[in-house]
Amino acid sequence: WDIDECRQPTQNDCDDRHGFCTNTEGSYTCGCHPGYQLQSDGKTCADIDECLDNNGGCDRECINMDGFYECACGTAYYLHSDGKTCLELDECDTGSKCEQICDDRVGYYECRCHPLFNLSPNGRYCYGNKCHPQPIGACAVNTTGAENCFCDQGYRLQPDNSCVDIDECAEGTHKCDVNAKECRNTPGSYDCICKVGYSLSTAHGRRQCYNIHECAVNNGNCSQMCVDTEGSFYCRCLAGYYLASDGKTCININECVRNGENGQGGCKVGCRNLLGSYVCICGDGYVLANDSVSCQDKDECLESPCDHNCINSIGSYTCSCDNGYALDKDGHTCINTGKHSLLQIKLAK
Known part of the structure; x- marks a missing residue:
């Protein structure tokens, strides 16, 4: 099944401050908010300097800002209500x-x-x-x-x-x-x-x-991002947070409670909430599968935890020793007992 990389910021490289992530079948794409342009890496969003294109449509001066721009007129003129035309000042x-x-x-x-x-x-x-x-x-x-x-x-x-x-x-x-x-x-x-x-x-x-550029003063009292609009502004949160009722404070989303039919963030076994994100977790003896939500058996024997022999089992493993050795009480170490088989003694001679 398809993995939704956009669900967790840690699973995609999109610019979560100035852009967004869109999930696709087997992959994902990154996009940018108005005033920003996607760079050649397909992930980063950079400010568009609107003033470079026909002076932003401004009659006289064009002032580029982060994510937007403004027209200005200078001495002896004032800005028309269209925000671009300069009229002579009386x-x-x-x-x-x-x-x-x-x-x-x-x-x-x-x-x-x-x-x-x-x-x-x-x-x-x-x-x-x-x-x-x-x-x-x-x-x-x-x-x-x-x-x-x-x-x-x-x-x-x-x-x-x-x-x-x-x-x-x-x-x-x-x-x-x-x-x-x-x-x-x-x-x-x-x-x-x-x-x-x-x-x-x-x-x-x-x-x-x-x-009034409310965002220019103390970030508009927004706890994360402030977006200026004509005559107003609004606060916006990074992925993994939601805006509180005061319209300014960003609160971490507990995806483990919020997502999935049965809670647990859609995880098949367990879920751990993080700041701005979450991860699915598995019990001892299991690891997270490629879909990031399911758990599969962990082959502990690949890590060579036993002195001699390792036998993997679902969710666990056991150690065993060669002939003439006994398993120590730690369950991993093999101790020489001095009791070798007759064949081993003859071979030794």
């Missing part, structure tokens, strides 16, 4: 320091002032003949007495020259990405609240939510 919308008007450029921004105001040497603030300034805006008057008023970013000028907050969330003008679960309006601005498993970037005006 620096004016993501925290510019302009006091009045901001003009977005590729990779930078420039500040301008409203009419009747002049840009200060620092290129950020505006100065002029201001009249009745308000906390969220200012006005300037020209020589004819005409006023020109403006509001700070995030506010809208009203007919009475007052400023009211713009609710970007309600108007749909916010820049929160698809990994944000909520847009929350604030005076003069808004906050993006990320989904579980995502973290708000400190760059790009805190508008982009990025996947």
Whole structure:
């Protein structure tokens, strides 16, 4: 009958960390988990560097990691929700320091002032003949007495020259990405609240939510393997272990209890549980057969345990001595009795 080499890690050479074993008739084959590739030895799994193939499909930067990869955009761009495309960042919308008007450029921004105001040497603030300034805006008057008023970013000028907050969330003008679960309006601005498993970037005006690599910190508290996924992660166990109800701890499987119709791990006689595996065992005088589950008689005589003669029997053996010798009480040693046969004496003469 076929031996299932995949049942016990000790009976196959497959990579049990990044791969798996598939039993076949009379043999077995090894495979690899996504993100890994089977090597020429047919057993080892190695990380696939997806960045070598068309830059991983990334617009700009491709960062290879163990078992997966990520796209990145660098300065002045941010990653689209497709995880590959880079979009130009609007620096004016993501925290510019302009006091009045901001003009977005590729990779930078420039500040301008409203009419009747002049840009200060620092290129950020505006100065002029201001009249009745308000906390969220200012006005300037020209020589004819005409006023020109403006509001700070995030506010809208009203007919009475007052400023009211713009609710970007309600108007749909916010820049929160698809990994944000909520847009929350604030005076003069808004906050993006990320989904579980995502973290708000400190760059790009805190508008982009990025996947948290939980496995990078203390292995995600997994006792064995941690597998990162988009927005989450999960723990995985090596062959011969199962994941406990806490989703993190790997517990040794007692195959001797779990496997086989009558327990004993499918062993015909006895079973010994090991960490991550198990072995079938036999009683004294028997050895494990080639199928690794059955027991067959051990021919102890092949090991020459007797001084003279060895007679094998099922599950045991006996020793005997040549003529003129007696078997010692240890059952193995032959002691000379001095009583040889007449034929032996004549031959000796």
